Amino acid sequence: xxxxxxxxxxxxxxxxxxxxxxxxxxxxxxxxxxxxxxxxxxxxxxxxxxxxxxxxxxxxxxxxxxxxxxxxxxxxxxxxxxxxxxxxxxxxxxxxxxxxxxxxxxxxxxxxxxxxxxxxxxxxxxxxxxxxxxxxxxxxxxxxxxxxxxxxxxxxxxxxxxxxxxxxxxxxxxxxxxxxxxxxxxxxxxxxxxxxxxxxxxxxxxxxxxxxxxxxxxxxxxxxxxxxxxxxxxxxxxxxxxxxxxxxxxxxxxxxxxxxxxxxxxxxxxxxxxxxxxxxxxxxxxxxxxxxxxxxxxxxxxxxxxxxxxxxxxxxxxxxxxxxxxxxxxxxxxxxxxxxxxxxxxxxxxxxxxxxxxxxxxxxxxxxxxxxxxxxxxxxxxxxxxxxxxxxxxxxxxxxxxxxxxxxxxxxxxxxxxxxxxxxxxxxxxxxxxxxxxxxx
Amino acid sequence: xxxxxxxxxxxxxxxxxxxxxxxxxxxxxxxxxxxxxxxxxxxxxxxxxxxxxxxxxxxxxxxxxxxxxxxxxxxxxxxxxxxxxxxxxxxxxxxxxxxxxxxxxxxxxxxxxxxxxxxxxxxxxxxxxxxxxxxxxxxxxxxxxxxxxxxxxxxxxxxxxxxxxxxxxxxxxxxxxxxxxxxxxxxxxxxxxxxxxxxxxxxxxxxxxxxx
Numbered sequence: 209x210x211x212x213x214x215x216x217x218x219x220x221x222x223x224x225x226x227x228x229x230x231x232x233x234x235x236x237x238x239x240x241x242x243x244x245x246x247x248x249x250x251x252x253x254x255x256x257x258x259x260x261x262x263x264x265x266x267x268x269x270x271x272x273x274x275x276x277x278x279x280x281x282x283x284x285x286x287x288x289x290x291x292x293x294x295x296x297x298x299x300x301x302x303x304x305x306x307x308x309x310x311x312x313x314x315x316x317x318x319x320x321x322x323x324x325x326x327x328x329x330x331x332x333x334x335x336x337x338x339x340x341x342x343x344x345x346x347x348x349x350x351x352x353x354x355x356x357x358x359x360x361x362x363x364x365x366x367x368x369x370x371x372x373x374x375x376x377x378x379x380x381x382x383x384x385x386x387x388x389x390x391x392x393x394x395x396x397x398x399x400x401x402x403x404x405x406x407x408x409x410x411x412x413x414x415x416x417x418x419x420x421x422x423x424x425x426x427x428x429x430x431x432x433x434x435x436x437x438x439x440x441x442x443x444x445x446x447x448x449x450x451x452x453x454x455x456x457x458x459x460x461x462x463x464x465x466x467x468x469x470x471x472x473x474x475x476x477x478x479x480x481x482x483x484x485x486x487x488x489x490x491x492x493x494x495x496x497x498x499x500x501x502x503x504x505x506x507x508x509x510x511x512x513x514x515x516x517x518x519x520x521x522x523x524x525x526x527x528x529x530x531x532x533x534x535x536x537x538x539x540x541x542x543x544x545x546x547x548x549x550x551x552x553x554x555x556x557x558x559x560x561x562x563x564x565x566x567x568x569x570x571x572x573x574x575x576x577x578x579x580x581x582x583x584x585x586x587x588x589x590x591x592x593x594x595x596x597x598x599x600x601x602x603x604x605x606x607x608x609x610x611x612x613x614x615x616x617x618x619x620x621x622x623x624x625x626x627x628x629x630x631x632x633x634x635x636x637x638x639x640x641x642x643x644x645x646x647x648x649x
Numbered sequence: 650x651x652x653x654x655x656x657x658x659x660x661x662x663x664x665x666x667x668x669x670x671x672x673x674x675x676x677x678x679x680x681x682x683x684x685x686x687x688x689x690x691x692x693x694x695x696x697x698x699x700x701x702x703x704x705x706x707x708x709x710x711x712x713x714x715x716x717x718x719x720x721x722x723x724x725x726x727x728x729x730x731x732x733x734x735x736x737x738x739x740x741x742x743x744x745x746x747x748x749x750x751x752x753x754x755x756x757x758x759x760x761x762x763x764x765x766x767x768x769x770x771x772x773x774x775x776x777x778x779x780x781x782x783x784x785x786x787x788x789x790x791x792x793x794x795x796x797x798x799x800x801x802x803x804x805x806x807x808x809x810x811x812x813x814x815x816x817x818x819x820x821x822x823x824x825x826x827x828x829x830x831x832x833x834x835x836x837x838x839x840x841x842x843x844x845x846x847x848x849x850x851x852x853x854x855x856x857x858x859x860x861x
Contacts, residue, residue, distance in 0.1 A: 318746055318798045320777030323755050325747045325795055346794045347749045349825055365696055365712055365824055372753025372844065412756070425651045431763035432661065438760070442677035446722075449753050449844065452713045460713065485650055645752040 514592025
């Protein structure tokens with residue numbers, strides 16, 4: 209399933225706007241590039257020797273504000289697809305030189321504002337931010353290397369804990385790579401858990417935005433609602449963050465959906481009332497409106513996925529390629545404007561839970577797994593989609609490549625926050641909903 | 650409108666530590682305890698080698714595999730031990746150092762400030778700078794690049810100060826390694842869990858300053 213191509217063919221993939229650069233994995237001494245077409249869902253894995261990326265030439269030309277950007281005719285792949293540097297782990301390529309009268313700040317890694325360990329290089333002229341470059345890799349635990357040599361069942365324990373708040377999305381992607389046809393009841397339970405995870409992450413994002421705007425009463429109410437969802441997870445799925453739910457082949461235990469559905473509908477009613485109260489506050493709306501705008505050209509040039517893409521009008525969602533979602537109330541939610549307010553509003557999940565909980569098929573819960581060869585799986589985590597590629601032989605993993613959603617969206621954040629003032633930094637980063645544990649693997 | 654909303658909702662804060670936590674407050678499975686069967690058969694199935702004569706709570710990651718071998722999930726989340734306490738009992742400031750966690754422990758710490766648990770009524774506060782801190786709270790398995798920031802933050806803290814390691818990655822390496830934070834720095838208190846429940850975190854934190 210991996211095709212070997214030449215470097216000029218790779219450039220023709222890069223110049224074709226239909227394809228998004230999804231991932232770049234090192235494999236032995238070559239590199240595997242993954243191209244996805246988000247309208248049809250097709251995915252292609254191509255392999256070539258590492259191209260000669262001229263790092264000193266790339267930064268200031270490719271990562272400017274849109275409209276000031278023009279590609280030279282002999283551009284290399286690092287210039288046509290600037291997200292390639294993030295996917296290869298080479299974040300120094302995004303740093304710019306600091307002129308004399310500009311203030312340079314290294315924000316992080318141990319800072320309370322971000323709640324995790326990661327850093328940014330910020331260049332600013334007074335209050336106005338000129339350039340931001342992510343400095344990631346502080347939480348690198350080398351999970352892709354660790355799972356090589358493990359069997360599929362043991363590797364799943366590490367994959368769940370790659371990012372604990374996206375654990376269902378990661379274990380769904382991993383399991384769908386190694387399984388073939390699992391019972392329908394297990395699939396439905398997995399989708400219910402995935403949407404519950406999306407709900408509590410969404411409520412957390414709104415709570416962080418309200419805290420950043422000093423709306424403490426609203427933040428406490430949303431925080432209490434998030435605790436309600438986590439206690440719901442603990443009651444029905446035995447763990448607050450849904451660890452231990454999936455096993456290769458199905459799910460571990462059954463759930464009682466009638467009571468679960470009643471509680472979810474109560475939470476949704478409460479959530480709607482709280483959002484209605486929150487958006488009547490013009491002070492809050494003013495902080496989000498016109499903050500960290502990304503327009504459609506930026507989305508396409510930076511290959512952004514997930515929430516920021518949908519908030520700017522580009523409907524990238526891998527759930528639309530999964531046949532289990534046809535005939536359900538799932539729709540790809542899209543906003544037009546592309547600022548932090550759009551990123552807050554573009555999220556919807558409860559109808560999907562309702563559909564699957566009411567129509568739960570009566571089948572068994574697990575089946576056997578016999579995987580080998582080159583496999584891949586995708587799923588939609590709260591900030592964007594996950595790609596897991598594996599090479600399995602006799603049930604043991606020989607090679608693994610995991611592409612987290614935050615790796616692609618941090619450069620998009622760096623472009624979106626240019627031109628904003630310093631105090632709007634926290635609004636920008638909380639509206640994306642990313643995580644450093646996620647992007648560092 | 651927020652005032653009316655708040656009055657209607659009423660008081661939802663837990664009565665812990667004056668009363669035991671109810672089943673609604675802690676519905677998760679908690680640590681497993683051996684009830685019947687041969688414990689030697691179970692020791693092969695635990696992925697972190699936590700089972701020898703009993704379960705080592707600081708290595709348990711709640712994978713639930715030992716349930717088929719005679720272990721029962723008790724719902725108990727209060728497992729912590731403290732070697733050295735702070736010499737005062739109020740207005741304790743906590744500085745968080747994330748040394749490579751998966752983000753679940755961070756989220757549980759964030760949940761401690763919500764109205765259900767309300768950390769501030771017990772005298773604990775989070776501070777953004779190590780200069781004001783009394784407790785250094787470490788989570789996650791320490792990665793190479795985070796050793797130096799963690800040690801520098803510890804040096805910047807004034808005496809008296811203690812180090813609390815929370816979660817199975819920080820206390821024992823968990824699923825990611827064999828050693829916890831105590832390889833680099835002396836740990837004064839340990840809290841178990843993957844991630845540790847908010848009630849468990851409160852139990853451990855209260856032990857660091859009150860007589861319990």
